[in-house]
Amino acid sequence: MSLHIGDYAPDFTTDSTVGPLSFHDWAGDSWVFFFSHPADFTPVCTTEMGATAKLAGEFAKRNVKPLGLSTDTADEHRAWIADVNATQGVDLQFPIVDDADMAIARLYDMIHPGQSETTAVRSVFIIDPTKKIRLIMIYPMSVGRNFDEIIRVIDSLQLADRAGVVTPANWQPGGDVIIPPSVNDDEARVKFPQGFTTVLPYLRTTKVA
Incomplete structure (x- = not known):
């Protein structure tokens, strides 16, 4: 199996x-x-x-x-x-x-x-x-x-379960995380009021506690 x-x-x-x-x-x-x-x-x-x-x-x-x-x-x-x-x-x-x-x-x-x-x-x-x-x-x-x-x-x-994010290569706790592409910018502004950085249209980073 x-x-x-x-x-x-x-x-x-x-x-x-x-x-x-x-x-x-x-x-x-x-x-x-x-x-x-x-x-x-x-x-x-x-x-x-x-x-x-x-x-x-x-x-x-x-x-x-x-x-x-x-x-x-x-x-x-x-x-x-x-x-x-x-x-x-x-x-x-x-x-x-x-x-x-x-x-x-x-x-x-x-x-x-x-x-x-x-x-x-x-x-x-x-x-x-x-x-x-x-x-x-x-x-x-x-x-x-x-x-x-x-x-x-x-x-x-x-x-990921708690905050609805994904983690980049070599991520360590406390490091930047990624907002999934399934979350559009308007939703991201509500979900992540701390703000985020748009590196590419499909790569947006933020920090979460």
Whole structure:
């Protein structure tokens, strides 16, 4: 099954490091950072789990719940968390789901046979409170994720929803944003009383809080 941006995130129920977990019920009204890693007790994955745990406060500020997955058992995840905590200086609290039968990895198209028939690539799904997939990123097994970028895209998505804007290349919070071409100038003057700059007829920038 191939999933795309805008699709409804499939529900699933499985065991996890915090006990039985029904995905949609667990997510509730939060955003979700759902990410897969190839295997427990491996070096790159250990650093990624540590990075996620270190960002617990940043995710919480944004109403985002992290959720990890690999094609290992919940018991294996629990044993591995001790290594993550000891080496990465964290206290990992977010769930990691049991997917030893690869059912969830296949449901979310995380198994790429050119990489492995049995382990997941490094997939990222950002899922909003309506359970819609808003972003998909896929990294090869050899490349650890950029967690600054994951936080940046969550900020961009949430700002777009809140203010009705889009963000330019390399945007960072506090930077100029773009007024969508679907908003005409008269509407823009009402919607953005702080004013805007017309760079091109189809490129207008402004600032929003």
